[in-house]
Amino acid sequence: MKKSRRSFLxxxxxxxxxxxxxxVIKAVxxxxxxxxxVKTQKAEALTAKRWGMVIDTNKLTDEVAENIVHxxxxxxxxxxxxxxxxxxxxxxxxPVNKTQEIKWIWEEHxxxxxPDKTDEFLAEKFRHLPFLVTCNHCKNAPCVQACPTQxxxxxxxxxxxxxxxxxxxxxxxxxxxxxxxxxxxxxxxRPFVEEVTPDFPTRTKGVVEKCNFCAERLAKGQQPACxxxxxxxxxxxxxxxxxxxxxxxxxxxxxxxxKQELGTEPSVYYIM
Amino acid sequence: MSKNAIMAGLVVFVAMALLPFWYNIGGSSAxxxxxxxxxxxxxxxxxxxxxxxxxxxxxxxxxxRDSVVRDSDRMYESTNGKSFQMSLSTGExxxxxxxxxxxxxxxxxxxxxxxxxxxxxxxxxxxxxxQ
Numbered sequence: 343m344k345k346s347r348r349s350f351l352x353x354x355x356x357x358x359x360x361x362x363x364x365x366v367i368k369a370v371x372x373x374x375x376x377x378x379x380v381k382t383q384k385a386e387a388l389t390a391k392r393w394g395m396v397i398d399t400n401k402l403t404d405e406v407a408e409n410i411v412h413x414x415x416x417x418x419x420x421x422x423x424x425x426x427x428x429x430x431x432x433x434x435x436x437p438v439n440k441t442q443e444i445k446w447i448w449e450e451h452x453x454x455x456x457p458d459k460t461d462e463f464l465a466e467k468f469r470h471l472p473f474l475v476t477c478n479h480c481k482n483a484p485c486v487q488a489c490p491t492q493x494x495x496x497x498x499x500x501x502x503x504x505x506x507x508x509x510x511x512x513x514x515x516x517x518x519x520x521x522x523x524x525x526x527x528x529x530x531x532r533p534f535v536e537e538v539t540p541d542f543p544t545r546t547k548g549v550v551e552k553c554n555f556c557a558e559r560l561a562k563g564q565q566p567a568c569x570x571x572x573x574x575x576x577x578x579x580x581x582x583x584x585x586x587x588x589x590x591x592x593x594x595x596x597x598x599x600x601k602q603e604l605g606t607e608p609s610v611y612y613i614m
Numbered sequence: 615m616s617k618n619a620i621m622a623g624l625v626v627f628v629a630m631a632l633l634p635f636w637y638n639i640g641g642s643s644a645x646x647x648x649x650x651x652x653x654x655x656x657x658x659x660x661x662x663x664x665x666x667x668x669x670x671x672x673x674x675x676x677x678x679r680d681s682v683v684r685d686s687d688r689m690y691e692s693t694n695g696k697s698f699q700m701s702l703s704t705g706e707x708x709x710x711x712x713x714x715x716x717x718x719x720x721x722x723x724x725x726x727x728x729x730x731x732x733x734x735x736x737x738x739x740x741x742x743x744x745q
Contacts, residue, residue: 381687381700497686505683506736530735538743541704546735561688 386563390580392500393479393555394609396591399471401575407449407472413571414447414553419535419544427533435533444525446553447476447568455600468614474568474576477502477523477553478600478608488518494550500581500609501555511548520604524552581609646726649718657712661692672731675702675709703737710739 383389415422423442427435453460455473483502485494493508494515516524530547538544542558545551555578556566569576579588588611591597597611654660660667661674678700681687690698701708713719716739724731 377693379693380691381681381685382689382691383687384689387686387688495684499686503683505679507679507683538738540738540740540743543703543736543738546732557686561686 384561384563388560388563388565390499390586391582392481392580392609393560393578394500394581394588394611395479395555396577396579396588396597396611396613397474398575398577398591398595398613399473400613401573402472402474404449404472406571406573406575407474409571410474410568410576411445411447411449413567415445416537417539417556417559417567418446418542418554419531419539420444420446420551421531421534421544422536423534425534425536432533436529438534439528442528444527444531444551446525446551447474449473450475456598458601458603459598473612475521475523475600476568476610477555478521478606478610479553479555481607481609482605484518484520484606485515485524488514490514497557501557503554503557504550504552506543506545506549506551509549511550513550515550520601520606521608524550526550646722648720648722649715651712651714651719653714654712654719659694659696660712661690661694661696661698663694678702702733703739714741716741 414420421444423438423440423444429435449472452464452468452471452473455475479500479502481500483494483496486496486502489495490512491508491510493505493510494502495505496502511526513526516526527545527547527549532538532544535544556564556568559566564570566576566578569578577587577591579586581588583589591613592611595613597613599608599611602608662670667674678690681690682700688700690700692698697707699705699707699711703710705711710716716734723729
């Protein structure tokens with residue numbers, strides 16, 4: 343069969359038109375007829391432009407601090423390597439290396455929490471106060487920049503959070519964090535969780551973990567676990583909202599932040 | 615007279631090639647049916663319709679995870695009008711809140727199909743906790 347140039351061009355242009363029209367027809371056909379699923383936050387969720395935390399060191403006693411650490415670690419299934427695993431449920435668990443530690447919030451001495459502010463003649467009371475330290479949810483978080491898989495990222499509301507599914511355990515974030523806020527799971531943590539809280543998953547071997555600002559509780563309209571048991575020592579709120587409780591506290595009191603000179607802009611403030 | 619040798623070789627080859635099929639005749643069982651809990655039966659509707667769930671639940675879970683962790687959106691209103699909490703294992707409106715028995719629901723097919731998802735290394739089942 344012989345084709346003239348003219349008939350070939352005709353056929354080709356009709357074909358091109360057909361291919362070009364297909365997506366348009368598809369879009370028209372699908373619009374309106376199929377409803378898309380809707381993803382939303384819960385109505386009662388607590389929100390902020392940038393979450394921040396103010397810790398009133400005057401209200402922190404050893405007992406309160408201990409309660410806070412315990413409450414946080416309990417709701418997030420943080421393992422305690424001092425806990426003897428249940429031999430029946432977890433047979434073949436290797437003996438514990440007591441030097442391992444996983445912590446989301448913990449007590450620290452002043453000179454360790456604020457090494458740049460310590461002094462030979464430091465006021466006596468600061469030498470004995472328990473300082474609670476945790477992830478600072480920095481504005482310029484170095485861990486976020488270090489993470490090669492974006493497992494650690496910054497949410498729009500300022501919370502530096504981890505997607506544990508995505509963590510490959512490279513620990514760059516641990517090297518990048520100047521506050522030591524991150525812990526690595528060198529072994530399966532589950533046998534060392536005394537009582538598993540069903541509202542939060544445990545972690546697996548080979549992932550890093552840290553404070554998540556109780557994102558799962560904020561989503562349900564609850565205050566973070568540490569705030570709830572702190573007897574007024576810890577307040578969280580919106581740092582960008584001048585009318586918020588944290589801004590009120592910051593306006594009224596002298597506060598310091600950890601290692602401010604590094605420029606990571608921590609969102610955790612300490613009332614002195 | 616290589617005909618006989620060739621035929622013999624061919625017979626051996628065919629027998630070997632078909633061995634797995636013969637081996638499995640009678641021995642293999644039908645694909646297991648996941649057992650629905652009373653609650654799931656009563657609910658009637660899942661997030662997507664049955665066949666879509668069967669084929670695409672893993673994609674849905676993946677989408678849910680990204681939505682919860684990345685965008686902090688935790689509620690999912692499905693196209694069938696039902697609302698769910700986007701969670702595998704926490705709360706009444708989560709997957710396990712309805713499909714209460716993981717062994718009879720998830721594991722049944724996963725074991726049969728030799729699929730070993732690592733969800734449960736971190737996510738907990740209420741049943742397991744109470745053990």
